[in-house]
Amino acid sequence: MLAYSIKRLLTLIPTLLAASILVFLFVHLIPGDPAAILLGDTATPEEVAQLSAEMGFDRSLWVQYMLWLGNVLQGDLGTSIFFREPVLSVIGNGAETSILLATMTMVWIIIIGLPIGILSATKHGTWMDQLTSSGAMLAASIPTFWLGLYLIMIFSVYLGWFPSSGFPSLSDEGGLSNLRYLLLPSLTLAAPNAALIVRLVRASMLDVAREDHVRTARAKGLHPSRVAIKHIFRNALISVAAAFGFTFAALISEAVVTETVFSLPGIGRLVVQSILRRDYPVIQGVILIIVVLYMVINLLVDLAYARLDPRVSLK
Amino acid sequence: MNAVNFLRATFKGRKLATVGFIWLCLIALAAIAAPLIAPFDPLEIDPVGRLAKPGWPNLFGTDHFGRDTFSRAIYGARMTVIIGMGSVIVALVAGGAVGMLSAYFTRLGHFLMRGVDVLMAFPALLMALVLITLLERSVYNTILVIGIVYATTTARILYGMTLKLKGEVFVDAAICSGAGHNSILFRHILPNLVSPLLVQASFIFAFAQLQAAALDFLGLGLPPEVPSWGNMLSEERIYITRAPWLLIYPGMLIVLSVFSMNLVGDALRDSIDPRFKDDIAGV
Amino acid sequence: MALLEVENLEIAVSSKGKLLPIVQGVSFDVDDNETLGIVGESGCGKSLTSLAIMGLLGGTTVRITNGNIRFEGVDLLTLPEKDRRTIMGNRMAMIFQEPMTSLNPVYRIGDQIIENLRQHENLSYAKARDRAVELLTLVRIPNPGERVDSFPHQLSGGQRQRVMIAMALSCDPKLLIADEPTTALDVTVQKEVLDLMADLQKRMGTAIVLISHDLGVIAETCDKIAVMYRGRVAEAASTADLFTELAHPYTRGLLNSIPFVDRDIEWLEAIPGRVPTLEEELTGCAFHPRCALATDLCSLIVPDTSQFKPGHAVQCHFPGKVTS
Numbered sequence: 019m020l021a022y023s024i025k026r027l028l029t030l031i032p033t034l035l036a037a038s039i040l041v042f043l044f045v046h047l048i049p050g051d052p053a054a055i056l057l058g059d060t061a062t063p064e065e066v067a068q069l070s071a072e073m074g075f076d077r078s079l080w081v082q083y084m085l086w087l088g089n090v091l092q093g094d095l096g097t098s099i100f101f102r103e104p105v106l107s108v109i110g111n112g113a114e115t116s117i118l119l120a121t122m123t124m125v126w127i128i129i130i131g132l133p134i135g136i137l138s139a140t141k142h143g144t145w146m147d148q149l150t151s152s153g154a155m156l157a158a159s160i161p162t163f164w165l166g167l168y169l170i171m172i173f174s175v176y177l178g179w180f181p182s183s184g185f186p187s188l189s190d191e192g193g194l195s196n197l198r199y200l201l202l203p204s205l206t207l208a209a210p211n212a213a214l215i216v217r218l219v220r221a222s223m224l225d226v227a228r229e230d231h232v233r234t235a236r237a238k239g240l241h242p243s244r245v246a247i248k249h250i251f252r253n254a255l256i257s258v259a260a261a262f263g264f265t266f267a268a269l270i271s272e273a274v275v276t277e278t279v280f281s282l283p284g285i286g287r288l289v290v291q292s293i294l295r296r297d298y299p300v301i302q303g304v305i306l307i308i309v310v311l312y313m314v315i316n317l318l319v320d321l322a323y324a325r326l327d328p329r330v331s332l333k
Numbered sequence: 334m335n336a337v338n339f340l341r342a343t344f345k346g347r348k349l350a351t352v353g354f355i356w357l358c359l360i361a362l363a364a365i366a367a368p369l370i371a372p373f374d375p376l377e378i379d380p381v382g383r384l385a386k387p388g389w390p391n392l393f394g395t396d397h398f399g400r401d402t403f404s405r406a407i408y409g410a411r412m413t414v415i416i417g418m419g420s421v422i423v424a425l426v427a428g429g430a431v432g433m434l435s436a437y438f439t440r441l442g443h444f445l446m447r448g449v450d451v452l453m454a455f456p457a458l459l460m461a462l463v464l465i466t467l468l469e470r471s472v473y474n475t476i477l478v479i480g481i482v483y484a485t486t487t488a489r490i491l492y493g494m495t496l497k498l499k500g501e502v503f504v505d506a507a508i509c510s511g512a513g514h515n516s517i518l519f520r521h522i523l524p525n526l527v528s529p530l531l532v533q534a535s536f537i538f539a540f541a542q543l544q545a546a547a548l549d550f551l552g553l554g555l556p557p558e559v560p561s562w563g564n565m566l567s568e569e570r571i572y573i574t575r576a577p578w579l580l581i582y583p584g585m586l587i588v589l590s591v592f593s594m595n596l597v598g599d600a601l602r603d604s605i606d607p608r609f610k611d612d613i614a615g616v
Numbered sequence: 617m618a619l620l621e622v623e624n625l626e627i628a629v630s631s632k633g634k635l636l637p638i639v640q641g642v643s644f645d646v647d648d649n650e651t652l653g654i655v656g657e658s659g660c661g662k663s664l665t666s667l668a669i670m671g672l673l674g675g676t677t678v679r680i681t682n683g684n685i686r687f688e689g690v691d692l693l694t695l696p697e698k699d700r701r702t703i704m705g706n707r708m709a710m711i712f713q714e715p716m717t718s719l720n721p722v723y724r725i726g727d728q729i730i731e732n733l734r735q736h737e738n739l740s741y742a743k744a745r746d747r748a749v750e751l752l753t754l755v756r757i758p759n760p761g762e763r764v765d766s767f768p769h770q771l772s773g774g775q776r777q778r779v780m781i782a783m784a785l786s787c788d789p790k791l792l793i794a795d796e797p798t799t800a801l802d803v804t805v806q807k808e809v810l811d812l813m814a815d816l817q818k819r820m821g822t823a824i825v826l827i828s829h830d831l832g833v834i835a836e837t838c839d840k841i842a843v844m845y846r847g848r849v850a851e852a853a854s855t856a857d858l859f860t861e862l863a864h865p866y867t868r869g870l871l872n873s874i875p876f877v878d879r880d881i882e883w884l885e886a887i888p889g890r891v892p893t894l895e896e897e898l899t900g901c902a903f904h905p906r907c908a909l910a911t912d913l914c915s916l917i918v919p920d921t922s923q924f925k926p927g928h929a930v931q932c933h934f935p936g937k938v939t940s
Contacts, residue, residue, distance in 0.1 A: 036451045047467055152349060155599070159539070159591035161546045164566060164584040171573055230717040236672055237712075238732045238783070239704030249720055256722075271456035275547050289459070290551050293466050305463060309454050328767040329721055 026320060030313050037309045038090070041302055042083050090306065096299035100292070105303035108288070115185050115200075115284035119207070119277070120269050122200050126208035127215055127265065134212075135219025140246050142224060150216065157213035162272060166206040166279040173202060183281035203280045207272060211265050218261050222254035229253075256327045263319030267312050343604045350600040353593030360590055363407050364414040373401035375408045375560045384576045393582045396569055405560040406582060412561035413542060413590060416476055420541035421534045423480020424487045429530065431484070432491025436499060437518060446492060452485045461544060462553060470556045479544050483537045494529060498522050528605040535598030539591045546587055562587050617689055618645035619823050620669070620791055626682035627664050627673070627847075629894070635681065636894050639664055639847040641921065642683070643929075644840075646791065651817065651824040653838030653855075655831055655870070657891055661847040662827045663713075666793045669825070670710045671700050688790065706736040709784035713796040715777035719768040726752075726764030729783045736787045751782040755812060774805035778812065785816060792817075793825045798833065810837055831870055835859065843867050846891060846902040849921070853928035863924045863935040865907045901933065909937055 061069075089096070095105040138150040174182035185199040226232065227250050235249040274286035281287070285304060292300040324330045344351045363370060372390065379399030387394040393402035431449065435442030455463070461478050468474040498504065499522070507517050548554030549563025550570075557564060562583040569579040627639040639661040646652045654662045667673050668680055671692065685692040687708060692700065712718045719728060729748040733739055739747065745764065752760035755778040768776055777797060784792055794813065798806040814837060817824055828834050834841055835855060842852040843866065851864040862868055869887035889906035892898060901907070904914040913933055921931045930936075 033447075033451055033454065036447075037454050040451065044463065044467075155595050156588070156592050159543075159595055160588050161543055161550075161563075161566075161584070161591075163547060163550045164580070164587070167566075167570065167573055167580060168584075171577070175574055230712060230714050231720040233672060234712065234718045234780070235720065237670060237704055237710045238735060239701040239706060240731070240735055241701065253720065253722060268456060271458035274458055274462070275550065278551060289462060290553070293462055293553065301463070301466065305455070305459065308456065308459060312454050312456065327722060329769045 022324070023317070023321065026317050030317065034310065034313060037313075038087060038306065039083065041306045041309065042086050044298075044302055044305070046079070095303035095306070098292075098297055098300045100295050100297045100300070105299050108300055109285060109303055109307065112283055112285040112288045114187060115277070115282050116270075116273060116286060118188070118197070119200055119204055119273055119282065119284060120266065122197070122204035123207045123211070123269055123273075124262075124266060126204055127212045128262075130208065131212035131215030132219060135216040136223065136246065136251055138216060138220040139223035139227070139250070140242075142220075142227075147220075151220065154213040154216040158210045158217075160210060162206055162210060163275045163279050165209055166203065166276055169202045169206055170280070185282045185284075200282075203276050203282060206279070207269060207276045211269065211272075215258070215261065215265065219251075219254065219258055222257045223250050226250050226253045256323065259322045259326055260319050263315050263322070267315045270308055270311065343600050347596075347600050350596040353596035356589060356593045357597065360410050361414055363410040367407050367411050371401075371404035371407045373404040375400060375405040376558070377401075384572065384579075386576075387578050394576065394578045396565070396576075396579055397572055402565070402579060402582060405565060406562070406586060408560040409562040409565060409583065409586070412472075412555065412559060413586075415472065416479070416545045416555075416561075417538040417541050417594075419476035420479040420483065420545075421537050423477060424483040424537050425530060425534060427480065428484035428487030429491050429526075432488035432493075433495045433518065433522070433526075435488070436492045436495035437514070437522075442492070446488075449485050449488045449492075453489070457482050458544065458547060461548060462551075465548065465553045470554065472555060472559065475545060475548065475554050479541045479548075482544065483540065487533060487537070490529075490533060491526065494526060495522060498525055528601070532598055532601045532605055535594050535601060539594035539598065542587060542591050542594070618647050619650075619688065620646040620825070621684070621686040622665075622669065623684040623686075624682060625665065625668065625680070625685065627661070627668055627678060628681045629678045631677070631894075637681070637847065638678070638894060639668075641931075642844070642847075642849050643921070644842050644849065644852055646823050646825060646840075648790065649817070649821045649823055650840065651826060651838045653834035653841045654825065654827045654844060655829065655834045655841060656844035657829060659846075659891055660844040662844050663795050665844075666710070666795050666825065666827055670708065670793055671704060672710075702736070705732050705784075705789075706787045707789050708791045708793070709787070709789040710793040710795065711777070711780045711784050711797050713799055715773050715780055715800065718780055719776055721768055724765050724767055725771070725779045726766075729764075729779070729786055732783050732786050747786070748782075751786055752779070754785075754816065755779070755782045757782075773801055774809060777801065777809055781809075781813065781816070785820065785822065788820060789822060791823045791825065793827075795827045796829070797826075799828070799830070806833070813837070831874055843870065848902060848931055849929070850903065850932070851928075851930045853924075857925070857928050861925075861928075861936075863928065863930040863938065864903075864932050865909055865938045866903050868938045869906075901931075909934060 093106060095109075097103065098105050098108045101108050134150055134154070138147050138154075141147045170182045173180050180202050181199050182202070186196050188194060188196055190196065223246075231253075232245065232249055235245045240249075271286075273284060274290055276282070277284040277286035278290055289301065289304050291297075292304070340354075344354060372392075377400060379395065381399065382391075382395050383397055383399040385391055385395040385399075387402075391401050391403060393406060396402055396405070431445055435445040435449075452460070460482050464478040464481065465474070468478070504517060504521060507521050512521070545554055545561070546563035546566070549561055550567045552567065555561050555564055557568070565583040566580055566587075569576070573580055622645070623643050625639060625642040626637060628635040628637045630636075642661070642665055644652065644654075654665065656662050664673075664678065669685055669687075669692070673680065680693060683693075687703065692703075695703075719725065723731075726745060726748045729751060730741065730744040733744040733747055734741070737744075749760045749764050752764060757763050757775060757778055763771075768779075771779065781797075792813075797813070798809050801809060810833065813824065813826075816822070826834065826838060838855055840852065840854050841858050843850045843858075843864065845866050850866045851858065851862065853861075853863075858867065859871075862871065866887070869885070872885040873887065875884055887906055892902075892905070898905075900913075900915040900917055901910070901919050904910040907914065911933070917933070919931050919933045921929050922935060924930045924935045
């Protein structure tokens with residue numbers, strides 16, 4: 019498996035490079051002098067000229083790309099115009115929030131989505147199946163920010179059970195109980211994604227249930243729930259596992275809206291604010307990191323695939 | 334194929350989907366006839382009558398500028414339809430062309446699809462945000478951005494489907510009878526792709542709504558003067574406790590429209606060629 | 617009392633709000649250690665009958681609408697679900713036509729056999745695993761000690777079918793139902809599998825219901841034969857009786873269409889016409905449109921099943937006419 023992972027990582031490199039070129043070009047696609055853009059509106063012409071020379075903006079694009087790439091590989095993603103700090107540390111500040119949010123959301127998705135999906139499939143054809151299927155589709159149609167606003171209104175404003183904004187770090191006072199700040203946001207983010215998982219699990223299980231080996235399992239006199247879990251669900255997991263990986267990746271971008279609604283100091287909100295503030299180095303840095311993350315997730319999904327389906331050979 | 338028969342076959346026995354389809358027709362009607370139906374000018378400000386509760390003559394109440402919410406909602410339907418259809422067209426044309434041509438001309442295809450893979454490494458909303466940064470806020474740019482975002486998945490799907498079709502016997506038959514590329518593509522392959530394209534179109538329409546609403550909410554979508562359901566939510570967000578109806582109506586409209594589109598897409602998917610059923614992404 | 621008694625079995629499918637009978641009036645018995653062959657064309661209902669006996673029709677649009685099935689004296693059709701499950705895989709087992717897809721691809725074959733063993737017998741995992749290896753040896757899988765940890769995709773079709781047999785016989789059932797077990801296999805492999813089944817039957821004393829469309833296979837291995845046509849048993853008799861004194865025109869037609877190696881045949885006689893579809897309603901004998909000996913009576917009245925000779929049942933208005 020290690021050899022396979024390394025091989026796959028190697029094939030990722032061309033795609034990573036191509037994506038990095040796109041990210042690099044991003045700043046240069048913006049109309050205007052890149053150095054002026056990077057320094058922001060308050061820069062003087064001398065500062066602009068100086069940065070231009072430093073960054074090599076007067077040299078060819080290829081050279082600039084190489085310089086940039088070299089910096090990136092050493093961990094230097096540039097400097098934020100707004101914060102006047104290295105981009106990497108700015109992003110790092112938001113990482114804790116975003117990672118915790120994504121993890122909590124995945125937990126909700128698994129504990130809500132999987133059981134309902136399995137239930138829906140096993141009760142196929144009954145009113146329960148109709149209800150959960152339509153309900154899932156409805157839940158997937160709700161805009162996350164709208165759901166978030168209403169959860170805030172009900173649970174924060176009227177009931178006062180949960181806080182409506184912000185997130186103190188776990189290392190601040192309150193410790194783990196600070197996670198309650200992430201409860202509503204993670205539920206908001208989980209709802210539409212759990213719905214998609216429900217539908218996917220249901221569809222996959224119904225497909226598998228028609229296969230011959232399920233009939234064999236029944237012919238062995240196994241209890242129906244054992245057949246449903248060990249023979250139907252386990253086989254359906256093959257298709258579902260890939261979706262989990264991509265859901266996690268999608269969470270990264272969807273978190274943007276949720277973090278804005280709940281004013282969470284995460285990377286998503288950072289991106290939006292940076293866009294509004296025209297803080298291009300930060301935008302560039304975040305995108306780059308997210309792209310890399312996406313590809314790593316792809317790789318993990320492939321590995322999981324091989325683990326779940328013995329027929330897939332790691333060649 | 335007869336349109337009426339097609340509709341009947343698709344929606345037979347599916348009550349919910351039929352209701353969804355009717356709702357969508359109503360939305361389309363509202364969009365087209367907006368100037369005729371809307372009781373008030375959606376942009377007309379009335380500082381005296383701000384934040385009025387739903388009733389008469391403001392069926393949905395008024396917003397913080399005193400504008401009639403019901404009229405704004407009707408004009409918002411117009412945006413819904415325009416953004417939806419626009420994104421679908423961009424995605425299907427761009428993505429469909431890339432996908433089909435990549436599958437048909439395989440050497441070019443390998444190169445193109447690698448490019449699509451690279452683009453797919455960027456999560457949807459993020460890509461939209463990035464593109465928006467480069468462009469100014471306008472209706473056209475919103476359509477363009479969302480369309481491009483979904484063009485990638487469309488390209489992938491069309492690629493797979495065209496490959497399947499290419500391997501079928503009727504293509505060989507067409508080649509034998511001397512058909513040229515144009516003919517094979519447009520007269521033989523494309524007609525077979527119409528129904529899966531329709532299904533894909535409905536799901537893109539649904540997702541495009543959610544993306545557009547999210548962009549509007551973040552202040553990065555349509556310009557604020559344009560009445561859209563997403564913009565209405567964005568602007569009235571702080572009045573959630575004082576005037577909850579201002580958020581309920583546009584929100585429900587979005588939910589119902591997206592839900593309807595998903596239902597219709599689902600119904601269509603069940604009635605298309607079983608070969609392609611696994612290829613179609615979506616709810 | 618026979619091991620398995622099927623009496624007047626009727627199975628129907630609900631289609632567009634109506635109940636269409638697919639299998640009607642099917643009756644036969646199987647005794648201990650006996651082999652019954654059910655033969656007929658595709659669509660004659662033989663597979664459905666076997667699934668009905670095994671209890672695998674649940675959850676489909678097909679239902680048993682009439683009749684009795686008694687196994688070891690117990691009425692299977694009124695038996696509660698959980699009691700039925702103690703019989704399945706244990707006292708009565710089944711193997712299927714498609715060995716390539718009948719095993720679960722994500723579990724090792726040993727574990728699949730062990731699952732059956734531990735479901736019905738109180739065995740530790742280690743003991744069950746030993747038994748699984750024994751069973752693999754019994755079905756002549758080479759290297760059973762290693763193979764027990766293989767995945768199905770690592771075995772050939774013939775080997776997978778043997779594994780199915782091993783799994784089915786793991787709890788020493790009194791009855792094995794084999795639905796076209798060799799149809800999907802190469803001819804040489806077919807013979808191996810059939811020989812294996814015959815051998816195992818001798819050793820373990822299992823009764824077998826063998827379903828096939830291949831009369832040659834049935835003739836070689838079965839003590840009794842039931843010929844089915846369009847959901848009914850046309851003729852049922854001991855193998856010897858059936859071949860020496862067949863009484864139903866359909867049976868005659870079947871025999872005539874076999875290319876026997878030891879005869880000089882110029883024409884292969886096919887039975888004229890085709891099997892009618894489910895929806896086509898017929899009056900009278902189901903076979904009459906294709907029968908050379910049909911009379912008006914045959915087209916109007918469904919024939920009763922009569923005893924042509926003791927132990928030889930026929931459903932025809934003129935049993936025996938075809939050979940005279």
